[in-house]
Amino acid sequence: CIDCMACVNVCPMGIDIRDGQQLACITCGLCIDACNDVMDRIGRPRDLIGYLALTDEVRERAGEPAKSVWAHVFRLRTVLYTMLWAGVGIGLVVALFLRSPIDVSVTPVRNPTYVTLSDGGIRNAYDLRLRNMHGEDARFSLSVTSDALVGMSLEGVEGLTVTVPANETMQQRIYLTAAPGSAAAGNDRSPVRLWVEELGTTNRIHHDTVFNGKDDGDG
Incomplete structure (x- = not known):
């Protein structure tokens, strides 16, 4: 970060995203675009600001790569929720077709x-x-x-x-x-x-x- 304040200036909520996750953030992404534009102009690496799952924060601070999208999607909880809602949906469809006319x-x-x-x-x-x-x-x-x-x-x-x-x-x-x-x-x-x-x-x-x-x- 070069302290250009571009991310703060474009934020519609007036927060400093460099302080980390904040309740007022509406995830509009304007700070990401502003930061990347500045980094492109001075030839430095992009994506100083970006979207990150809270579960990946510890991995990033340790210098480890973030989990892939599929690793986030195919978790035990998401699989169980998917199976549950699929079962409910199938049950509703079956009940619809088996109902008495x-x-x-x-x-x-x-x-x-x-x-x-x-x-x-x-x-x-x-x-x-x-x-x-x-x-x-x-x-x-x-x-x-x-x-x-x-x-x-x-x-x-x-x-x-x-x-x-x-x-x-x-x-x-x-x-x-x-x-x-x-x-x-x-x-x-x-x-x-x-x-x-x-x-x-x-x-x-x-x-x-x-x-x-x-x-x-x-x-």
Whole structure:
């Protein structure tokens, strides 16, 4: 160093890089260029100022050559981080391709919990949300399974088949009805399973809920 102060004069932060690494340094490199220009003009070696890994500082002070770029890249920690993030990325891609193209949720209507029909049967209402994640319209068939015999009907729909537009979610009110004197009609809560099957494919999904009947304590 010839104390020309070129590095200090060009520094936008006003620091003297010759004092070593400093928090205010923004690593813009202007001091490096200014120093090299001066060294070129007077015919002295360049790179008095340069970028250096902190791990190489001790080696440089001892007169040893700095580690190669590859030696810095291929360290145990960087390899482990790379493997970790690669595993996360692969897991996300696999989950994306293995996800079900349909999604269903069923929410019981609580007001009222059940309705007693004129023939003595018990009916529960549910709000079904069916999401079609295909890029085209799809038709779905709905069904119910239960240890107690329970029938199903859809509000405003003939039969048990619905069509959901591509990449949209359909909300449908459904009704489950238990016949008079059946186990479901007489029990407070009976487990039921609602099935949604995409027609023409093997895609099938279910949602578990309960059927609320009229137990002896309801009067």
